Amino acid sequence: MVSRATRTRRRGPNTRVRNETIVAYLFLSPYLLVTAVFTVGIIAFALYISFTSYNLFESPTWVGLDNYRRALGDTGGFLRSLGNIVLYVVIVVPLQTGIALMLASILNKPVRGQKFFRTVFYGPSVTSSVVIASIFLWLYLKTGIINYLFDQTFSLFGAQWTAIEWLNDPRGLFQLIANAFGGDIASEQWYFRGPSVTWLAVMALNIFTTAPTFMIIYLAALQDVPPPLHEAAAIDGANRWQQFWYITLPMLRPVTLLIVVLGTIGAFQVFDQVQFLTAGGPLNTTLTPVYLVYGEALGVLGGGSVIRMGLASAMAFLLAVIIFIFTFIQRRYIESGTERY
Amino acid sequence: MQRTRWLMLLAAMGLIAVACGGGSSSTTVDGGVVSTTGAGGTSAGGCFGLTPEEGATIVFSGWGDETEQQVYRDSIARFNEACPDVTVDYQPVPADFQTQMKAAFAGGEGPDIIYVDDQLMTALGLTGQLLPLDDYMAQAGVTREEFIPSLLTIFTVDDQTYALPKDWGTLGLIYLPEVIEAAGIEAPTGDWTWADLRTAAQAIADNTDVGGFCQGADWARLAPWAFSHGGSFTNAAATEATLTDGGVIQAATIVADMKEEGSLVTASDVGATWCGEAIGRKLVGMTLEGGWMVNFMNTDYPDVEWSAVSIPAGPEGKADVIFTNGIGVNAATEFPNAAAAFTLFVTGRENQAAITETGFAYPTREDQLNLITNENDQAISEGGTYDLSLVSYWGPNTGRVNDAVSKALERIFLGEQDVEAAFQQAEEEAQLALDEAA
Numbered sequence: 001m002v003s004r005a006t007r008t009r010r011r012g013p014n015t016r017v018r019n020e021t022i023v024a025y026l027f028l029s030p031y032l033l034v035t036a037v038f039t040v041g042i043i044a045f046a047l048y049i050s051f052t053s054y055n056l057f058e059s060p061t062w063v064g065l066d067n068y069r070r071a072l073g074d075t076g077g078f079l080r081s082l083g084n085i086v087l088y089v090v091i092v093v094p095l096q097t098g099i100a101l102m103l104a105s106i107l108n109k110p111v112r113g114q115k116f117f118r119t120v121f122y123g124p125s126v127t128s129s130v131v132i133a134s135i136f137l138w139l140y141l142k143t144g145i146i147n148y149l150f151d152q153t154f155s156l157f158g159a160q161w162t163a164i165e166w167l168n169d170p171r172g173l174f175q176l177i178a179n180a181f182g183g184d185i186a187s188e189q190w191y192f193r194g195p196s197v198t199w200l201a202v203m204a205l206n207i208f209t210t211a212p213t214f215m216i217i218y219l220a221a222l223q224d225v226p227p228p229l230h231e232a233a234a235i236d237g238a239n240r241w242q243q244f245w246y247i248t249l250p251m252l253r254p255v256t257l258l259i260v261v262l263g264t265i266g267a268f269q270v271f272d273q274v275q276f277l278t279a280g281g282p283l284n285t286t287l288t289p290v291y292l293v294y295g296e297a298l299g300v301l302g303g304g305s306v307i308r309m310g311l312a313s314a315m316a317f318l319l320a321v322i323i324f325i326f327t328f329i330q331r332r333y334i335e336s337g338t339e340r341y
Numbered sequence: 342m343q344r345t346r347w348l349m350l351l352a353a354m355g356l357i358a359v360a361c362g363g364g365s366s367s368t369t370v371d372g373g374v375v376s377t378t379g380a381g382g383t384s385a386g387g388c389f390g391l392t393p394e395e396g397a398t399i400v401f402s403g404w405g406d407e408t409e410q411q412v413y414r415d416s417i418a419r420f421n422e423a424c425p426d427v428t429v430d431y432q433p434v435p436a437d438f439q440t441q442m443k444a445a446f447a448g449g450e451g452p453d454i455i456y457v458d459d460q461l462m463t464a465l466g467l468t469g470q471l472l473p474l475d476d477y478m479a480q481a482g483v484t485r486e487e488f489i490p491s492l493l494t495i496f497t498v499d500d501q502t503y504a505l506p507k508d509w510g511t512l513g514l515i516y517l518p519e520v521i522e523a524a525g526i527e528a529p530t531g532d533w534t535w536a537d538l539r540t541a542a543q544a545i546a547d548n549t550d551v552g553g554f555c556q557g558a559d560w561a562r563l564a565p566w567a568f569s570h571g572g573s574f575t576n577a578a579a580t581e582a583t584l585t586d587g588g589v590i591q592a593a594t595i596v597a598d599m600k601e602e603g604s605l606v607t608a609s610d611v612g613a614t615w616c617g618e619a620i621g622r623k624l625v626g627m628t629l630e631g632g633w634m635v636n637f638m639n640t641d642y643p644d645v646e647w648s649a650v651s652i653p654a655g656p657e658g659k660a661d662v663i664f665t666n667g668i669g670v671n672a673a674t675e676f677p678n679a680a681a682a683f684t685l686f687v688t689g690r691e692n693q694a695a696i697t698e699t700g701f702a703y704p705t706r707e708d709q710l711n712l713i714t715n716e717n718d719q720a721i722s723e724g725g726t727y728d729l730s731l732v733s734y735w736g737p738n739t740g741r742v743n744d745a746v747s748k749a750l751e752r753i754f755l756g757e758q759d760v761e762a763a764f765q766q767a768e769e770e771a772q773l774a775l776d777e778a779a
Contacts, residue, residue: 056447057468075773143612165609170755283751298440304460304740306778307443 050313067314104218125212140166169197170283196285221255257334388424397679403456404438457504457669463737472670473501477681504667505688508702513721520626542604545626552606552625555616558750560743564662566592569655579736582771649717661724741774
């Protein structure tokens with residue numbers, strides 16, 4: 001009797017929950033279907049392709065782990081591109097995050113013309129990356145304005161500036177430092193040379209375009225920091241810097257995690273600037289994994305090669321694994337701090 | 342009020358989207374489809390010995406700027422005079438043509454007729470996506486022997502012809518007479534050797550304030566040097582890289598020495614983006630460039646007087662590098678006869694003569710070379726007739742082989758490696774590319 005009553009009582013909410021679940025899935029189904037077909041399905045297909053030799057036109061032939069072996073061998077350029085991209089991530093992500101936070105903090109103050117500056121700062125982010133790249137193509141010319149500015153600045157101090165061909169200079173940062181002390185680093189030891197001048201130029205361009213995007217996110221987060229916290233700290237005698245360091249920054253942690261993760265993923269996948277400005281050159285110092293994947297997948301490397309969809313897919317999966325690992329580490333590191341608050 | 346404004350904004354955006362979408366397709370209609378109605382008495386049976394399918398509409402795609410597009414619109418008009426029943430829908434793709442074509446063919450949406458270069462030959466020709474043209478050539482009375490022989494190398498696989506050359510180009514020695522005069526040397530002639538070039542370049546560098554000879558770290562510019570020193574990038578079968586076998590090394594050594602002594606400069610050394618521009622801006626005295634200089638100089642630097650002679654000779658004689666692109670037919674076309682007829686017409690004798698007259702390109706048959714009227718073009722085009730001249734084609738991974746040569750030159754010019762080491766590395770890279778293509 002009792003048990004039946006309980007059962008009857010239970011059935012009501014259960015049916016409702018089930019019905020709600022069904023309705024929810026019904027509403028979700030268009031999206032899920034599209035995702036299943038165009039994302040999950042494609043990824044599964046790409047995974048299969050990565051174990052085959054496939055040129056788009058003839059049916060794929062199974063080659064086992066050959067593509068992975070080839071990607072991780074030292075001839076395909078994949079390791080080189082990974083080296084480049086790690087340098088890129090290590091330099092670009094902290095800088096763009098820092099600059100974004102700086103810009104946002106400035107804009108968060110009630111300054112005159114705040115809206116105007118917000119628009120100006122955001123400009124590079126809403127402009128198409130190809131347009132920005134073509135503007136920088138001119139700025140970076142040997143006879144371009146950047147060399148001109150350096151030249152003018154140097155001549156103020158009576159020094160001589162040697163014009164740099166920004167987009168075609170494979171000399172590495174550490175190599176230049178070594179050169180300054182009369183040494184050199186052989187080309188076989190490219191991994192000790194550090195990022196090339198051209199690579200640094202591409203990084204600068206990318207920071208210029210992505211920092212404002214993250215600035216907007218920081219700006220929104222800054223406005224969510226409750227003023228009473230600052231007021232309380234001020235009463236306790238904290239100066240502005242201490243307030244920023246001990247209150248604002250910790251409050252921004254979840255947002256910083258988001259920005260660092262998004263920035264890292266974006267940095268790992270840099271492609272359009274490379275395709276447009278350097279095509280991986282000079283001497284492979286700006287070769288990136290995604291550019292290599294594109295080149296192998298469509299057979300356009302070095303002006304024309306065999307289409308190797310299988311190798312391209314294998315590289316793409318290796319890259320995905322690496323991004324996943326990096327993101328996971330960042331998550332653990334930054335989130336472990338968040339939990340304290 | 343607020344909502345009305347949003348609606349208007351949405352409507353405006355919709356209109357823009359429609360206008361953009363419509364814009365591209367209407368270009369095709371306006372500028373592309375050339376259909377002749379009722380003109381010409383040729384029946385369907387008389388189209389170059391081929392019988393186009395009833396109501397055939399064929400799509401033709403190639404790259405090219407406005408000048409080239411006009412050349413092909415005119416060609417289509419001429420074709421329609423002979424074959425009025427075939428409608429040709431011309432859809433030029435000026436940028437990323439190869440990538441777009443690979444994607445289109447992979448999706449089964451390839452145009453009926455396309456431009457074919459070494460890259461597309463690899464992607465499409467070797468995978469059965471292009472129609473062998475030999476049967477159609479036989480019906481139309483076109484033979485392979487008509488063409489300058491090396492032009493067919495890219496498009497031939499197992500004695501089958503997958504595309505026919507639409508035009509070609511090569512390199513000549515371009516110079517500025519006023520710089521030559523200022524340097525106090527005699528003007529270049531067609532009898533020059535590379536040694537003469539080097540002496541003259543040194544004289545220009547010493548006696549004037551412009552660069553002597555302009556050449557970049559580019560496989561195509563090294564090729565004439567290498568071929569005329571008896572070198573080649575690979576063996577004839579394109580199975581073995583031969584970048585360290587004497588000829589190439591000898592040639593590269595001279596080039597490297599010239600760079601070292603300052604008689605050779607790159608375009609960026611003198612603040613230009615390419616050597617042709619360096620000539621136009623009078624930053625150098627000489628360079629190796631091709632027929633495109635004629636149009637380029639006329640348009641961009643009409644007041645600069647320049648001249649061309651044929652390429653200098655090496656120890657083995659004269660040799661030049663030949664660039665060519667072809668036109669091929671989609672194997673899956675619904676209208677193979679009409680498409681083949683169009684391809685044969687565009688690459689045919691009559692149309693080649695008409696295109697040559699415009700000064701746009703060189704004709705693909707040796708006996709038509711006398712139709713070239715511009716003196717500079719005449720001098721440059723001589724490069725196509727030497728026995729040692731080659732199309733720089735080394736099988737499916739041609740691009741990577743050539744790229745290995747360019748990169749080797751880049752390392753030499755940057756002082757990273759000496760000639761031996763640079764080409765040793767290039768040979769390994771090229772060999773890998775050849776092995777992976779096999």
